[in-house]
Amino acid sequence: MKKTRRIPLILILLLLSPLLLPEPDATAQALLPGKQPTPFGNPAPASPPSQPSPGATAVNNTNAGTSGDYKSSTTEGMADRLFNVNSDSIDFENGTFVWKGRQYNLGNSRLMRARLGRYLNAPKPDGDPQQYQAILNRIETLLTPKNVTKDNYAANLQQAWLLLYEAATYEADAGNSLILATLVEKTARMRDETKNLQMSGAQLERLREHHRDNLTSYRRNIEVRNDTIAELNSSRRRPTAKSTTGTDEALREQERVTSIAARLLKTEAAGIASALRARVEFQSQSVAFLLERRFRHTLLANAFYRQLFSGGAHDLRVGREQVKQMLPISGYAPTVDTMDMLAREAIKDADTGIKTVLQTFNEGNRYAAFERIQETFFLGEFEPAVMYFDPEKKTLLNELWQHLQNLQRMGDERDLAGVEDTVAKVKALAQDFPAVQIMSRVNNAIQTSNLAVLSARQAAFSGDTAKAEAQIERAVQIWPTNPAIKDFATQALNHANVIAQKVPEFDSLLQSERHRDIFNKKEDFALALLQDKERTEKLKTVINNIGKLDGYLLNARVLASQGNSCMAWDILQTATTLDANDPLLSNAIRDLAPTVAHYARLLDTAEKEEKNGSLATSLTAYLMAQDMNPSSEHCRRKIQHLGERILAKIPPENKEG
Amino acid sequence: MAQKTNPILYAFLIPLTGAVILLSVLFLKKTGLAGAGTLTPFDFTAYQQGWQSLEGNQYLVKCQIDRQINYDKNKGRLLAVRLLAPPRERVGVFIPSTLQRNFETGQSYNMHVLIHEGLLRVQSVEKL
Structure with missing residues (x-):
């Protein structure tokens, strides 16, 4: 119980140590002394494995493959709470990608799109992703503090270093492992130089001690001789005189000591500078890996760093500001572990992103899958899971993206008709695409533009x-390619010609009582005669009558279709009062006449008799017709x-009779 | 056994019969139908084919009142009547105001008509 209660306190103290403690003078301890037969001959791990407490072990187990430092696990957990995971976003306009509050500059918009397009079109990189992954994991395992002891330190480092060259042969690695291997080798060489300097310093120290002893001896002899001379002079009552024998030697020794001390200081300074x-x-390379989103290589670089540098040298000297931007904690001092934490978080997010892409894709929600793969690509572009994503799925998503780009371009150009077609194509590919919302807006815009054209036409015709x-x-602002605008322009252009042609035609048709022909061309005549009030009134009469x-x-x-032919005949007779010469009416009368021959003859007789002044016989004829068609309004009226x-x-x- | 008729009875019956005959003659004379039995029935077909050939003729029209078309208190009324004889068509007849009678739809009459300018002008009527 006591241990479990102590652990959080220890963790908190360790976590806060960068804040509470002054920066350690790491430079003097940066490089470890060692035998170094090979680049990694020094069996002195930076963080020698100790016997962790049970609580610490538990923490380490949950972070298998990490540095094994429980500080990192705690920090990681805390960071999860502090990170604003909802801030992830892609800004194509500015070519930036924001992940956990950190903005990655991915280049300009065009290049950013080109990179995504290249990725979606690219085949899988050469090499087996599982083997590549296994090599990277093996390197990390070899460098894990719990796996490194004084006995296997050099062997593990050597093996891990050689595996870097193997990893570099994979296309997915893009040679980054080679960069890291070179850096590791260079660091080891620097450490040798520092060791030589330390050895020189030790020799100088011994030499300085030798000369310092000589100087002391000389000084002591001079003092003894002076004391003897002083006693002799006092017994002879002579004035006091001092011996100068050995003074020159003492001065020379003094100069030698001073010179050696200066050389010693110079050697120490050179060692410090080399270590720093x-x-x-x-650290620069590690931060560069992180900012370049080479998260796997960030982890490997940090793993090597831990083994090559002492535990007190884990605070970041470079890239502090960049890393601190990802951690919204005031006064927080980022360390190598912080970079580890960020890299692991990114790897985890990329893996989760790819899983989400697969799931949404398989469910048919390809629009969501495309959105997820964009985010995942820009975060974990160099993650094996992203690089080795199924090319067939990428091809489909690329096709969807092409349509979406077209859609965006058409939206920018306000090509609403094109938007409609493209939305249909996108919808065919991605069932979850919000086509309804888009089409609603498009249709609104189309209608508004059409209404504006209509209003313009009315305004133009009214002068x-x-x-x-x-x-x-x-109308043009809303929908520049609206075909109605072109029609309007053409119509306006031809308006004058139309007037010149239509007025004589109207007069001719009106004179010959071809009202039906006028009615059939009413729109043309209406436009042509708009400014001619007299003709417009005549046109209105014709249109109303027809x-x-x-x-x-x-x-x-x-x-007639209901069998009431006499009534139909009556209606046709009424219609003749509007335009007896109408061809359609004539046709209708001609068609119906055989069916109502007797009725029609009666009406005809009645009409003729009335015209002849034989009112009584006309009345009789109408009475007979009414018998045939009792509901005839015509007969009743007559x-x-x-x-x-x-x-x-x-x-x-x-007076009758 | 034969019974002899009383001469007094004859004396009463003979003047009574004469009086009845006299009254009947007076009545018929008064209603204008005294010569109805001699009038020719109205020939609708001939009228329809050419009323001019019937102009001035008088006919007996047996008809049923259909409806009143028009009325003028100073002139009379114009009725539509349906002929009771085939072809049972309707014709218009004018009844002058001097012929003070009530006419209602559905009533049947014998009408003595005179054709004038094609119009059947009623001279006298007898309700059936």
Whole structure:
């Protein structure tokens, strides 16, 4: 119980140690003394494996493959809470990708798109991804502190270093392992130089001690001789005189000691500088890997760093600001472990991203899959899981992306008709694409543009040119390629010619009572005669009459189809009052006449008799017709009319019989 | 056994019969149908084919009142009547106001008509 209670306190203290403790003078301890027969001959691990407490072991177990330092695990856990995971986003306009609050500059928009396009079109890299992954894991395992002891330190480092060259042969590695191997070798060489300097320093120290002893001896002899001379002079009552024998030797020794001390200081300074340079170079490369999103190589570089440098040298000398940007904690001092944590988090996110892409793709939600693969690609572009993603799926997603790019371009150009077609193509590829929302907006825009054109047309025809121009401008802004705009322009252009042609034609048709022909061309005549009020009124009359006549024809057709032929005939007779010469009416009468021959003959007789002044016989004929068609309004009206006329003809004073 | 008729009865019956005959003659004379039995029935077909040939003729029209087409209190009324004889068509007849009678739809009459300018002008009527 006591241990478990102590662990959090220890963890917290260790976590806060960069804040609480002053920066250690790591330079003097940066490089470890060792035998170094090969680049890695020094069996002195930077973090010698100790007996961890049970709690620490548990933490280490949950982070298999990490440095084994429980500080990192705790920091990682804390970072999970502190990271704003919702801030991940891609900005194609500025060519940036934001992951956990950190903005990665991926180049300009065009290049960024080109990279994504290249990835979606690219085949799988050569080499077996599992073997490549196994090599990287093997290197990390060899360098894990718990696997490194004084006995196997050099062997593990040597083996891990050689595996870097093997990893570099894979296309997916892009030679980054080679860079790391070179750096490791260079650091080892620097460490040898520092060791030589330390050895020189030790020799100088011994030499300085030798000369310092000589100097002391000389000084002591001079003092003894002076004391003897002083005693002799006092007994002879002579003035005091000092011996100068050995003074020159003492001065020379003094100069030798001073010179050696200076050389010693120079040697120490050179060692410090060499160690610092090695550390800075290593950290620089590690930070470069992180910022380049080579997360696997970041982990490997840090693993080598831990073995090559002492535990006190893990605070970052370079890239502090860049790494701190990813951790929104004030006063936080990032270390190598911090970079480890960020790299592992990124690897985990990339893996999760690819799994999400696969799942959404297989569910048919390819739009979501495309969005996820964009994020995953820009985060983990160099992750094996991303690089070795199924090319067939990538091809489909690339096709979807091409359509989406077209859609975006058409949206920018306001090519609404093109948008409609492309949305249909995208929808065919990705069932989860929000086509309804897009089409709703597109349709609204189309309707608004069309209404503006209509308004412009009305304004133009009423002579309001300013309003027409404004409305056309509005229509163009909304939908530049609206075909109605082109039609309007053509129509406006031909308007003058139309007027010149249509006015004589209208007059001719009106004179020959070809009202139906006028009605059939009513739009053309309406446009042409708009400014001619007199003709416009005549046109309106013709249109109204033919419109009514068409209504009568329709009614007659319906009644005839219902077997009420006499009633249909009546309606046709009424229609003749509007335009007796109408060809459609004539046809209808001709078609119906055989069916209502007797009725029609009666009406004809009645009409003729009325015209001849034989009102009584006309009345009789109408009465007979009414018997055939009791609901005939025509007969009723005529009978009433004739009744009035007959009585009107009879004088009041007429006395019958 | 034969019974002899009382002469007094004859004396009563003879004047009574004469009186009845006299009254009947007076009645018929008064209603204008005294010569109805001699009028020719109205020939609708001939009228329809050419009323001009019937102009001025008088006919007996047996008909049923259909409806009133028009009415003028100073002139009379124009009725549509349906002929009771085939072809049972309707014709218009004018009844002058001097012929003070009530006419209602469905009533049947014998009408003495005169054809004038094609119009059947009623001279007298007898309700059937």
